[in-house]
Amino acid sequence: MTNIVFTGAALRRGMWQAMPLVAGLSPFGFVTGLITQRHGLTLGDCMLMNGLVYAGASQLVALANWTHPAPVLAAAFAALVVNMRFALMGPVLAPWLAGLRPVARYASLALLVDHAWALSVTDMRKGGRDVALFVGLSLPLWFGWMIASTMGFLCASALNLPPHHPLFFGALAAFIALLVPLWRGLGDALPWAVAGVTAVLLAQVLPHTSWYIVGGALAGCVTGAVMETRHV
Amino acid sequence: MFDNASTLWAIAAMAVVTLLCRCGGYFLFSRMTPSPWLRKALAHLPGCIFAAYVLPALLVGPARNWAGAAATLVVMACFRNLGLSIAAGVAAAWVASLAV
Numbered sequence: 114m115t116n117i118v119f120t121g122a123a124l125r126r127g128m129w130q131a132m133p134l135v136a137g138l139s140p141f142g143f144v145t146g147l148i149t150q151r152h153g154l155t156l157g158d159c160m161l162m163n164g165l166v167y168a169g170a171s172q173l174v175a176l177a178n179w180t181h182p183a184p185v186l187a188a189a190f191a192a193l194v195v196n197m198r199f200a201l202m203g204p205v206l207a208p209w210l211a212g213l214r215p216v217a218r219y220a221s222l223a224l225l226v227d228h229a230w231a232l233s234v235t236d237m238r239k240g241g242r243d244v245a246l247f248v249g250l251s252l253p254l255w256f257g258w259m260i261a262s263t264m265g266f267l268c269a270s271a272l273n274l275p276p277h278h279p280l281f282f283g284a285l286a287a288f289i290a291l292l293v294p295l296w297r298g299l300g301d302a303l304p305w306a307v308a309g310v311t312a313v314l315l316a317q318v319l320p321h322t323s324w325y326i327v328g329g330a331l332a333g334c335v336t337g338a339v340m341e342t343r344h345v
Numbered sequence: 346m347f348d349n350a351s352t353l354w355a356i357a358a359m360a361v362v363t364l365l366c367r368c369g370g371y372f373l374f375s376r377m378t379p380s381p382w383l384r385k386a387l388a389h390l391p392g393c394i395f396a397a398y399v400l401p402a403l404l405v406g407p408a409r410n411w412a413g414a415a416a417t418l419v420v421m422a423c424f425r426n427l428g429l430s431i432a433a434g435v436a437a438a439w440v441a442s443l444a445v
Contacts (some may be wrong), residue, residue: 133428158352165360175359182351189358196363198394200370205390207374225367227395234391279439282410286417286434288399293421293430295392308393309400316401329397330390337389338382 117212119245127229127249134228134250134287135257141284142258145169146265147272152179156266163262167224167255169284171195174321194319198326202230209237209244224251231291238297303340308333413438 142163149159149172166172175191178184203210203222210218221244229250236246295301312329319325379387403410417434424430 130427133426133431136428137431154352158356161353162356162359165356166363168363171359171363175355182349183355185351185355185358188355189362192359192362193366196366199363199366201390201394203367203369203371204374205387207371210371219368222368222371223364227398231391231395277407279409279413279435279442282406282413282438283431283435285399285402285406285410286413286431286438287427288395288402289414289417289434290421290427290430292392292395292399293418294425295395297392301389301392304389305392305396309396312397313401313404316405325401326394326397329401330394333393333396334386334389337393338386341385342382 116242117209118243119212119248120243121245123243123245124249127246127251128253129249130232130246131229131250131253131257134232135253137283137287138228138254139257139261139283140280141169142261143265143268144281145172146262146267147269148173148176148265149262150266150269152176153181154179156263159266160259160263163259164255166192167226167258168192168196168199169258169262177321194324195321197324198227198330199225201327201330202227205234206230206237206247209233209242209247212242212244221248221251224255226251226254228287228291229254231295235294300337300340304333304337307336407442409438409441412441 145163146159149162154162162172171192171194174195175184175188178187178191202225206222210222213221229247232250233247236243308329310329311332312325315325315328399414403414413434416437417430420433421427421430
């Protein structure tokens with residue numbers, strides 16, 4: 114792919130497209146802040162963790178095993194196993210990232226999250242070549258996450274939402290909805306099924322990590338590549 | 346504001362590891378020329394990674410989430426509107442939780 118551009122129009126379009134994601138993820142951010150408070154961290158700790166780690170699922174896994182003094186190695190390991198999936202996502206955006214200078218390239222990768230990535234890949238597949246869309250999607254998600262998690266921390270003592278309140282389904286619903294634009298046709302059915310089933314089986318063995326996501330995704334990719342190699 | 350050094354170290358360690366995950370995969374990949382087969386495999390990644398995330402999460406969650414998932418998919422397929430489909434999914438899960 115050549116002629117990657119960065120326009121203000123795509124930046125604004127990305128920010129606009131990010132709004133429903135910000136709304137959908139807010140309950141998740143809120144819960145993350147709430148749980149951070151329950152584990153005895155301070156407001157400063159909470160904002161620092163959400164701003165710098167910025168990966169809710171890994172934070173929840175780390176907090177579930179939190180101790181005082183804090184478990185440095187265990188927390189780092191939780192971040193590694195839950196966030197390993199990001200290592201697979203970056204290379205898919207390579208054609209777009211080539212249009213940025215190295216500092217901007219790695220700065221935007223530092224804000225990489227699943228949803229902005231999925232919408233960017235969808236646009237890239239349609240022939241989009243404006244990397245500003247990815248940046249425009251990423252920035253509001255970070256700010257929205259900071260606001261939601263900080264609110265969650267501040268409301269923690271006043272509020273008592275049960276952990277399985279239907280509102281929290283919003284975070285999973287965002288992932289489910291993003292499957293729709295990623296669907297390219299029947300050729301995707303078998304790789305997706307293999308990915309899903311492999312992940313379910315691996316999750317039995319390795320719960321509370323993202324190894325099952327990585328393993329399932331790789332199994333699906335291999336299935337897809339083998340299918341294409343045989344048919345073409 | 347910050348309670349102790351060990352908490353700050355733990356947060357710093359998580360931040361560094363997560364940054365390495367986000368940037369490291371891209372960095373390694375940009376140093377090599379992927380084979381055509383690897384390109385084909387990578388093209389399947391986006392859908393597969395979400396399928397691998399969603400299916401186990403639905404299976405461990407409460408049954409009403411399946412109602413939410415169905416509503417999310419139908420609304421997204423019909424209207425291609427992310428906000429609307431997330432709202433529909435949460436509403437359906439909520440209604441299902443009242444019904445059960």
